[in-house]
Amino acid sequence: MRIKLHIWRQNGPQAKGDFEVHQLDDVDEDMSFLEMLDVLNEEIIESGGDPVTFDSDCREGICGACSCVINGRPHGPGHKSTTCQIRMRSFNDGDEIWIEPFRSRGFPVVKDLMVDREAFDRIIRAGGFISVHSGPKPDANDIPIPHRIAEEAMDAAECIGCGACVAACPNGSAMLFTGAKVSHLGLLPQGQPERVSRVKSMVDQMDDEGFGACTNYAECQDACPKGISIRFIGRMNRDYLKASLCEPEKVQGQLKGH
Amino acid sequence: MLELNAGIPEGPVSEAWTKYLDHVKLVGPRNRPSYDVIVVGTGLAGAAAAASLAAQGYKVHVFCFQDSSRRAHSIAAQGGINAPKNYRNDGDSVYRLFYDTQKGGDFRSREANVWRLAEVATGIIDQATAQGVPFAREYGGNVANRSFGGVLVERTFYCRGQTGQQLLLGAYQALQHQVAVGNAVMHPRTEIQDIVNIDGRCRGIVYRCLKTGEIRSMSADAVVLASGGYGNVFFQSTNAFNSNVTAAWRAHKRGAGMANPCMVQIHPTCIPVSGNFQCKLTLMSESLRNDGRVWVPRKEGDTRSPDQIPEAERYYYLEERYPSFGNLVPRDVAARNAKYVCDDGLGIGGRKQVYLDFSDAIKERGHQVIAERYGNLFDMYEEITTESPYQVPMRIFPAVHYCMGGLWVDYGLMTNIPGLWAIGEANFSDHGANRLGASSMMQCLADGYFVLPQTICSDLHDLYRQKVTTEHPEFAKAEADVKDRIHWLMSRQGSRTPMSIHKELGEVMWDYCGMARTADGLQQAMSKIDDLRDAFENDMIVPGSADGTNQALERAGRLGDFLELGHLMCRDAYERNESCGCHFREEHQTDDGEVVRDDENCSHVSVWEWKGKDQPHELTKEALSFDTLPLMTRSYK
Known part of the structure; x- marks a missing residue:
């Protein structure tokens, strides 16, 4: 050729x-x-x-x-x-x-074609984790997780953090990336204790990094190499709304792990 | 001669780890923040160790060459992770996992390390679950299991075909949490150039910022190498494009022993090579052998399409030759048999490839079940080959995948240089001459979450108030060496690109130090590698400048290390005058092509010491003992 x-x-x-x-x-x-x-x-x-x-x-x-x-x-x-x-x-x-x-x-x-995506690391750092130390933990079967929920969490967790969603979005929004992580952890029972603080601080960090907001173009979903669905953006928005209704001090306290 | 003391607690191996933990000297929580630990590499081992140490309160500095620590090559591990949970009630136990790993490694690993690995493995599943790793679940909500090669139980845990991705993201998120807390600092897009020893102790590193080209140093109380394996010495491998041996090799040149470098695993199920521009070979997870049947046409030169070949004319060679393990024999056995049938001219279309066929499994279990288990692997295969494994059998062939060899470490995972540690694939300790499937993630996370965080304090506790800074003249000396080397590389203005020399090195390694080796061939290989080193020194071209991003310079630097390592691998393969696991010396085989060990003369770890440029390496042997599981001939028939 x-x-x-x-x-x-x-x-x-x-x-x-x-x-x-x-x-x-x-x-x-x-x-x-x-x-x-x-x-x-x-x-x-x-x-x-x-x-x-x-x-x-x-x-x-x-x-x-x-x-x-x-x-x-x-x-x-x-x-x-x-x-x-x-x-x-x-x-x-x-x-x-x-x-x-x-x-x-x-x-x-x-x-040339090389970019830095450390902004994504900073979004994860804002709350994209479950705060557990290494060491003995309850048996993996102590909390059963329905097959459907595990599969749904996995659908979100498949994100590879490449940034194509941002590059595809006319608004330069990182909401598919953020929504995928918020949903992955928010779906699982282990992610519940920090669910409110997580969504709040991850979305705030996303805004601080200069990424735009979602206006439902759905270009991100189309460009995503893992086919991550925009329903996770909707899920994140619902969680964010709930989090906004919580008292700010409470949210802050949870984030710091007190 | 190297002074090697593995430091395994005396008594039965089943009690060694508990004994170690009971007696190890601890560092108190108030003192931990005054210790600096450097971790090089952010794969499963590095990220898990960095997160665990930071959570304990140590100050951790983490280095990786990627733009984000989430991209380390552990992310590509597909099939699963072992743990003897016995959730399936099929007779699994710590002893069974120990037994399988020791036997699978063909009795060339340390019993005590293998036992500890089996012992801590169950905790990894619980740890990962607590972090939010979405393991596959059954309809009742319990964790699901599948089976892998070389074992008779179902003990493998998985997240679709992306288990490595999910486990790594768990460790990555834990590490980012520690960065947020302030206990860990990330240094992405950096590459280690050297380690710095002061008074016989490793006290820091010299590294290059890959964006600016700056050479910098950092001092520490401990340096942990979690820099992965060296499979890219073969140029074509399943490793990532940038995986390299530089961190481990530069440490080796500063005194760290390199153990069993010839022990390299060739993975049986990869997509065959399609062109000479290719460096990356794509692996198809071993889990596929749960449902896929491996076969070739019985007739040489059979050009019929697979669905036109009747059952009786298909040679299911693994099922026929190994009735009890069938398609689930260990990797070395499966790979070698693929080579044999292709050497006999039975490869599909006369090429080096065999079928991995799912039609029976799809008939038996249905399309949906197979899609759920392997959907992403099938998609990946179709993307590359344009053929759908739902319709036609996959075509596969072995490729270089994993290095059992690596830096020598003691029971606590410290190298023979005090203060320098090696974990994960970068060390040699747990897999002997062959690694079983779903065991690499197990070892990396065992090292990172549970072993190193308990052992590192043994060496730190009396270091308090003996701080060294980068003002020490040894740092300036090491920095000057690094700058000289980079200047030397930049002044290469010959005609050959680093990649072209690397490719030729890979061909030599594959032909003479790959799936089958001979004394004569290995000697030829060493002299060919000498010629390539000559080309590297006198005829290479490195473009651009050292002040900024220069990927060709990075590649040239790594190539120099691969050339030296390749030579040592051939020497090690030559000196190990037996066949064992993946190390197959044609001189030592049974009539039907199985390996023949020489337990009397070769029951040891070969540890090599660097004696200077153009000086031959010196060999020290660490004798292995087999008190718990007596030596036996490995059979999967």
Whole structure:
């Protein structure tokens, strides 16, 4: 296959970026998209140029490291797949492909296609956990969890934290990411003690990071490589409303674990 | 010679851990905040250890090369985690798990470590459940189980095909909680370059900030390496693209012993290689062998599609050769047999691949049950190959997956350098010559949640008020070494890319130090690796600058370590003159291709000491004893 690439090049968070054109004349259709970029980088290095910087790690769609916008779509043309899972057979001979980083105020560009998503870590840090220390715990079967609830929690917990939801949203909202974690923990009996404080502080942190609000475009759900449903945003909104009705001191107290 | 003392409490192994805990010197809660601990790596072992130590009150600094600690490669573990809960009432016990692990490892691991692993494993399931890990549940609400290779009980706990993801997120969330509390500090996008020893003790690290290129140091009272395995020495493996041996290897070059480096597991069920541009091989979880049947056509060169091949003309080689374990034989046995049938020309389409067939399971249990169990794996397979396993059998072949070898550690998980610890896949201790499925997550979390947090105080308690800072001249010296090395790498202006040299190293390792090894082949491999080291030094090109993000420079740095490690692996495989588990020396096999151990001469851990560049490594042997489970020939027939 012959492919023409327009790749976003940007030498640092503050630098001005632009598209750079590369032509590849011998692309194997079984290649993954990132293997195609590997091959391109080998050519660039051999010809004395500066290879394209991009994040990737597991290359099987679970670590959430890879993050490009391909032809205007986060993670490219696949359905429920990450950039690393895209195969070149998704494109046609002679295609032009535009590759950009995820664009969001919350995800500063490090270089070229690489962005930082530490904002997501800070949202988790605000309450996306169950406060337990390591050590002896009640037996896993002491609290039965209905199959349906465990499956529903798992549907939410599958989020890989890639940020495609933010990149896809016209408002740059992180509500699918946040809603998934709030729902995963809020569905389980173990997550009940901190349910109120959790949703309150995670949503507040999400706002502080500069992510926008949800206005039901549902682009996030469409772009999500794990197919996480926007019903979890609805669930989070209901929890948030309930939390707002609680006394603020009480919520604060719970968060600090008193 | 290295001085190695495993420090296992005397008496029966079943009492060793309790005895250790009863007598270990503790650090009081008021004193803990004055100790700094560095943790390198945020996989299951690293994240669990960092979270546990921080929760106890230690000041913990956590380093990872990813942009977020949630992305460590533990996240890709699919199938499950073992624990002898005996929820299925099928005869499981701590002893059984010990027995299976020791036998599965072909008697090349330490009994006391394996027993402890089996002993603490049940606690992991309870710990993870308390953290909100959504284990699969039965309709009555109890936790569900499935079976894995090499065992006759159902003791594997799972979250669909993403068990590693969920367990890692549990540990990650616990760690982030500690960051919020202020006991842990994250240092993402950093890569360790060296460790710093002062007066025979590890007192810190030198690291590179991958965003700015800055070289920095940090001092500490203990350094914990949880940096994972070195499978990427083979270039093509199931490991993540950036997984590397650098942290462990640089520690090795500063005096830490490297144990059993040749012990590498080749996983039987991976998607076959499709092109020469490929470095990443995708694993299909071993849990699939619960319901999938492995077969090849009986006739060489059979070009019929699988549904056209009648039952009698299919060779279900695992079921025929191993009637009691069938498709659930351990990984090394399954992988080797796939190689044998392909060597005999029975591979599908004449290529190196065999079928993993679900049609009987779908007929028996129904589409929905199979989809619930393996849906995401089937989707992943279809995405890559365009074939749906619901319709046609999967095609699979073995690939490099896991390293049983690693840094030598004592019973408490400290290396032979005081103050330097190694946990998870980075150490060598629990899996011998072959790891059973669903045991790596068990070991990582056992080390991280339950072992290291109890043992680290043994070494810390008398360090109080002996602080060392990065002002110490040893730090400046180590930083200068690191800067020199990076400068040297940046001045390589030859013609070959780091990746092309790495790929060639991988081919040598796979051909000569892979599923089958010979004395002659290993010697050839060592000389080929010498040639590659020459190419690395004299003909490599590293583009760009060291002041900022430079992924080619990162790769070149890791490649240098892989080249040295690859050489040592071949040497270790050469010196271990027997077959055991995954280490298959063709000279030592039965008539039907099973491994033949040499217990008289090889019942030891091979621990290698770095003696300097261009100097051969020196071997020290730690003798293994078998008091609890006597040596026996491993049979799965």
